[in-house]
Amino acid sequence: MISVENSYDKRILINSKNEKAICLKEKVEKIIKEVEEDGTFDYNQLYNLRREPYSKNLSVFAYREMILIEISKLKATTITKSLAKDLDDIEKHIFLILIGRFDKMKEYVIKKRKSDLIFTGEKGERKPKNFTVYKEIFEKLYKDKLSGHSFKVSFFDLFEEINVCPYCNRNFINPIYKSSKINLDNLNQSPDIEHFFPKSMYPFLSLSISNLLPSCAFCNKIKSNFNTMNRCISPYEITQDFKFKFEIDPKNINKYNISLETQSNNSKILNLENLYKDTHSKYINEIYIDVVSHPNVFTNSLENMLNQMESKTPDPVNFKIEEWYKSFFRNYYEEDDFNKHPLSKLTKDFYNHLKDKK
Numbered sequence: 434m435i436s437v438e439n440s441y442d443k444r445i446l447i448n449s450k451n452e453k454a455i456c457l458k459e460k461v462e463k464i465i466k467e468v469e470e471d472g473t474f475d476y477n478q479l480y481n482l483r484r485e486p487y488s489k490n491l492s493v494f495a496y497r498e499m500i501l502i503e504i505s506k507l508k509a510t511t512i513t514k515s516l517a518k519d520l521d522d523i524e525k526h527i528f529l530i531l532i533g534r535f536d537k538m539k540e541y542v543i544k545k546r547k548s549d550l551i552f553t554g555e556k557g558e559r560k561p562k563n564f565t566v567y568k569e570i571f572e573k574l575y576k577d578k579l580s581g582h583s584f585k586v587s588f589f590d591l592f593e594e595i596n597v598c599p600y601c602n603r604n605f606i607n608p609i610y611k612s613s614k615i616n617l618d619n620l621n622q623s624p625d626i627e628h629f630f631p632k633s634m635y636p637f638l639s640l641s642i643s644n645l646l647p648s649c650a651f652c653n654k655i656k657s658n659f660n661t662m663n664r665c666i667s668p669y670e671i672t673q674d675f676k677f678k679f680e681i682d683p684k685n686i687n688k689y690n691i692s693l694e695t696q697s698n699n700s701k702i703l704n705l706e707n708l709y710k711d712t713h714s715k716y717i718n719e720i721y722i723d724v725v726s727h728p729n730v731f732t733n734s735l736e737n738m739l740n741q742m743e744s745k746t747p748d749p750v751n752f753k754i755e756e757w758y759k760s761f762f763r764n765y766y767e768e769d770d771f772n773k774h775p776l777s778k779l780t781k782d783f784y785n786h787l788k789d790k791k
């Protein structure tokens with residue numbers, strides 16, 4: 434898994450190019466930035482902006498209003514007192530739920546884990562009364578608002594620098610927008626939008642932008658309805674999730690075997706170790722052959738080449754390790770760039786393995 438920035442400007446969707454709407458978005462971002470920097474995380478400071486002209490063009494106000502209308506309709510029916518109390522709590526924390534920083538939003542979810550808002554279907558768990566009716570409301574809101582083309586365009590715009598699925602770092606996820614159709618083909622195609630906390634178990638997070646990430650169809654489908662509260666981490670919160678290890682195959686000294694070291698459940702759920710082992714050993718071996726047969730390495734030895742790459746002294750003006758690395762390893766050196774190209778994490782770990790070995 435590759436880390437994705439959860440910065441304040443990544444949490445507001447806007448469906449307008451109108452200057453005043455863009456100006457309002459900037460005001461909203463400024464408030465979010467301030468309340469996060471001063472450590473209060475008081476997102477309710479956005480409350481006064483909800484009636485500004487063009488507020489309906491911003492996801493945070495539009496979704497808030499829709500949710501509150503549906504909640505008040507639900508509360509007017511005969512629901513249990515405990516669900517009504519939990520719905521009041523959603524109202525109170527609606528800005529945090531919709532656009533709060535991932536870690537703060539997660540803290541709130543952990544606090545609510547015994548409430549009527551969450552049902553994971555795990556052994557011994559009792560399904561809260563009225564859970565289905567509350568879940569259907571959020572499912573409908575999600576279907577109406579987040580599955581349409583305009584939402585998808587604004588959502589994927591937030592992640593335009595991410596080319597590869599953050600969960601597997603294997604598949605490209607760039608959306609396709611064609612200018613015309615040939616016949617019955619689709620005009621657009623997009624990656625999946627993945628809910629970190631599954632919307633079937635945590636319906637109130639269906640429209641929370643911090644709960645959403647673009648992902649490849651493989652990862653979204655295989656993760657499915659796993660309860661991620663159980664030792665999983667979101668790309669928004671990872672620092673160092675896993676590390677690839679390499680060993681020469683005892684039966685074939687030209688072949689590397691790949692394994693994975695990790696503390697979280699993510700790799701198990703996504704079957705990452707087997708996928709990499711079965712599919713990408715060949716890639717690592719090809720990289721290795723390319724590196725050792727490079728003219729520079731041939732005359733200088735691999736050890737010297739790696740030493741030279743790490744040392745910035747020989748030519749401080751022209752020397753750029755990223756470029757050296759790319760010419761040998763065909764990928765990105767900096768961790769911040771890992772989302773740009775498939776297998777970047779695997780490649781960098783292999784580079785580190787060669788360095789440690791020398």
Ligand SMILES: [Zn+2]
Nearest residue numbers: 598601649652
């Ligand atoms: Zn993936």
